[in-house]
Amino acid sequence: MHSARWQPSLLIRASIALHALALIAVIAAPAQWRWALGALLANHALLTLLGLWPRSHALGPNWTRLPAAATARNEIALTIDDGPDPDVTPQVLDILERHAAQATFFCIGEKAARYPELCREIVRRGHAVENHSQHHQHHFSFMGPSGFLRELQAAQDTLTAITGQRPLFFRAPAGLRNPLLGPVLARLELRLASWSARGFDTRSGDVARVKQRLLNGLRAGGILLLHDGNAARTPEGIPVILEVLPAVLAAARAANLRLVTLRQALA
16 A cells, blocks of 8 residues: 655645744844744644534645535435444444445554454445544544554554455544644545534433434435444433434435445545
């Protein structure tokens, strides 16, 4: 595999230029170091805030919607995070099969290694398994290049060995990242994907509210987010995704939307 060349975004190029100008300014006029430091701190604060905004494009390419060609084909993508889960994922697969719908599962490498047959079953049923990091660490967005490379490469190796499919997409844990992720994605030839609508179904057990959040984003080109792993439960103890998914799939069919995987949307 040949690494793709990283193309820094406009903001990152401006940030690099700012660092160079600040250095020149301090060398030329050491007494102005406070102004230079203030400018750099403001720049880093901006970069940090943008990294905490999962749908931001300022740090580099980010799939928040499907490409124009897929949108024109009336396609929509359902993405399912944090699995595989031995109790929830099989039920999700059965629901998808009943509705003849395909989905993209962003799987955590260490969970996939724990339940390899379940990952293989996802692919066998026509869905896609993509990279959601090896360990889904809470401090992921604070990692540097070596940490990012270690997490993403480990998940690439794990998921490829299990499914026979090399992941083409990456979703950061909780969608959070920093500017140092871009070069690692380019090196591993991964596309960053977030979403256009999410149900917040790891936090809320209110089926009606989770469903409405997704239905509000139900339009061609949309990327919907639900969770089979870490799923919140209803008051009756049922994983929210199992209660919400049938209604979302039925609504998509009624709207003549075709559920596809992210890799199918590339066509």
